[in-house]
Amino acid sequence: MDSINKHCGQRIRLIRKKQQMLQRELAIKAGVPERTIGRIERGEVDVRVGTLSKIAKALNIHIKSFFE
Numbered sequence: 001m002d003s004i005n006k007h008c009g010q011r012i013r014l015i016r017k018k019q020q021m022l023q024r025e026l027a028i029k030a031g032v033p034e035r036t037i038g039r040i041e042r043g044e045v046d047v048r049v050g051t052l053s054k055i056a057k058a059l060n061i062h063i064k065s066f067f068e
Helices: 003-018 023-030 034-041 049-059 063-067
Strands: none
Touching (some): 003 049, 003 063, 023 049
16 A cells, blocks of 8 residues: 555545544445445545545545645
8 A cells, every 4th residue: 555545545534433423424425335335434545636636625624635
């Protein structure tokens, strides 16, 4: 696993949980398959910027928050 993917996925999971949102809810809001959300959060995939943008919008945050 790439450390950037892992870090980004961990941040997404943390932010999602702070908002008390399920993976399923995030997937629906972002228009991304639920299985993909899980794989992103585990750092198993290289995520496209477009997908990160959709997830950020669904979480009402700026995309840079995933890399802090």
